[in-house]
Amino acid sequence: MTAFYGVELPTAFMLGTAQYPSPAILGAAFCESAASVATVSVRREAAGAQAGEGFWRLVRDLGVHVLPNTAGCYSPSEAITTAKMARELFETDWIKLEVIGHSDSLQPDPFGLVEAAASLCRDGFKVFPYTTEDLVLADRLLDAGCEVLMPWGAPIGTGLGLVNPYGLRSLRAQYPDVPMVIDAGLGLPSQAAQAMEMGFDALLLNTAVAKAGDPVAMAVAFAKAIEAGKLARNADPMAPCDMAAPSTPLIGKAFLQ
């Protein structure tokens, strides 16, 4: 089992907590799918409101690891300050680092991402950087102190699946010992199985579950697909070939007129 900063997770399923129809459905999705990590965020709190405390109790009661994010941050300084606030609120040094560089695609800003990652790693954070399949960027993030990479499957919230399988295969092959999580862009369980079959260690998704007609059923479907993909990877799949090869033996076939 892959360890993320020394933590071996019981399942390879990381699940977001946003956009669910209700807190009860959120809780059921986690419970039924056995997702082992919950991603969370920090947002402005109004005076007198207790929304933060209520949500914190809900997350704590899930009994899973908490991974705060810096979603919506467009600069290293903004992401760093957000990470520090998240560390205090959620009592964890794990941080899903997002430094967005393009508002339409929500593509990471590679330069800002590396700058923020280096600063946070020096400050003791265990950084999970939301990145692309870019090999050079991966190298810089590892140099900055990241011990985990989280390449996107597709832009956040699109549900397009793995849009660059070649790039993801290359990244996986280039760094076989680095724990990697496919983060964002998945829409269907079959895409999750594909990612695990490619050798990724875990998946992080949110919208595909939360916006499904039945989020709990979809969470379970993803959990089964993740497990299936992992089993298949470990089972050493056959090599594909272009020529047909009969599976039924020819020897012993009756000669019939």
Added chain:
Amino acid sequence: MKISINGVAKDITSTNLAAVLHEAGYGDARVATAVNGHFVPVGQRASCPIEAGDQLEIVAPRQGG
């Protein structure tokens, strides 16, 4: 003096962050704070001076992906 709390102008009389939080009605809420873009840990709020024009961000746990 006038400061900004989460983007909204406020008139306050307190001069340190801990007192401002109390005056603004946050009480013992589970919040994290930043002043002018810099994180201020909970243990440093009482010694963090607040001056006119300062911009406070007060955040709490929320859903995220």
